[in-house]
Amino acid sequence: MLRTRVLGQSERQPGQPVLKASLDLAARLPRLVLEARRVSASVHGIHGRRRSGPGETxxxxxxxxxxxxxxxxxxxxxxxxxxxxxxxxEWEASHAIWLWIDRSPSMGFSSSLSQVSKVDRALIAGFALAETLVEGGERVGHIGLTRPMASRRIVEMLAQAILADRRNGEADLPPDEPLPRLADAIMITDGLTPAAALAKRIATLASSGARGHILLIADPIEETFPFSGQAELFDLEDGLTLRVGDAGKWGEDYRERLQAHRDAIREACRHAGWTLTLHRTDRPASEGVLRIASLIAASRGGPAG
Incomplete structure (x- = not known):
């Protein structure tokens, strides 16, 4: 039920394509890359781990x-x-930073309160983090798509890999395998998969000792559910509909269940030693990027930004 979206005048109607990711992602990517670079340039005070030692650079x-x-x-x-x-x-330790950006159908949602879809915000944040971290001396890869890289073209390389990906675009969880022991993970997702499944995947990724950070992307309507009267809900993942007679009363129950869902995710992160950051799409992308970059810099022993 947590994947359900209410249909407002500006939201998706039944019969329309859910995300059209394979059709229009290529058209959107240049704009998203430019926005990611603007966000990365606005993030200051994050320094990497450049130091001498064994390596090739x-x-x-x-x-x-x-x-x-x-x-x-x-x-x-x-x-x-x-x-x-x-x-x-330059010192090159065996650890790296692994991104995973959720591109499942539920991420295609955007309301009139935001005007930007969750998947576009997730891609902007992921690209901006990759560029910021590489400039700080880190190596960044995308789980299931690329190896860790320290290339100055990291944004273009990630964008190309995502555009070419035909297998994982619908997945709402990263691959079910542990990360390397010294790795850091950044999961960018709306978290609208069952909390137990997400908790299990976090535990698997962290089982070798990998650290991690979740950037939880939310549309403001998903947070507030500001509706009253009759409403029709449509599930972007499964195509199911639900008619609600009293949206105001239903909204109270929805907000309670959403809070319980978030609490379960937060507990899974706490148990694994991971962090959880909530980011709403009506807020500047730089806020979420700065928060995650600061957490990683602090874990590396650098300034918190």
Whole structure:
């Protein structure tokens, strides 16, 4: 029942396509990528973990320290001014940050109170987080779609992978397998799958010790249910309809059940050591992005933003 949407004048009517994701996502992606970059540029104070250590990416030259092996000397650089220099590489730990962006049918909903669908907000937030984190020195991948990457083209690469994906567009949960032990996960979803199923998937992802953060996307109408009189509800996932005689009274019960559902998700996150952040689509995307980026920076020992 928690997947049910009320039909207002601006909401989807029966018989209309649910999301038309495969038809119009390609047309929307350029705008979403530009908006994600604008959001990422507005997020300040998030720094990554750039430091020296074993890896493949050149970081800096530094003077040779007494006692170090001569095999570490970069003779070409040292020959420039007669001093001995060591070529350091950027530290690359085995952990990475794994995104998962919910693109299931329920994410296609938008009301007159928001004017942006949940899936578009989720994609903007996910792309913005990816760019912010890569600029901070992290590697980011999408669960089930890409490997972790530190490319400056991370947004375009994620967008292309999502556009080409024909298998997971309807899934309302990430793949059912543990993440690497040192990984971080970011799930961006509306959470409108049964709480028990979501809790089980969180437990699986975290079973190896991976940390995680859930960004819960909600339309303001889903939060407030501001209706009275007769109403017809339509389930975007299953195509079912429900006629409600007294929407005001039904709304009271709905809000109680939604709170209980959210409490169950929050408890699952607490048990796994994960965080839960609620983000409404009538609020700026930068708020959710800054919150998640700050949590990750804090977990890395950096400034909280």
């Amino acid at each position: 050149f970081w800096q030259y530094r003077p040779l320290v007494t006692g170090e092996s001569a095999s570490r000397i970069d003779w070409r650089r040292s020959a420039r001014d007669g001093h001995l220099f060591v070529r350091e590489r």
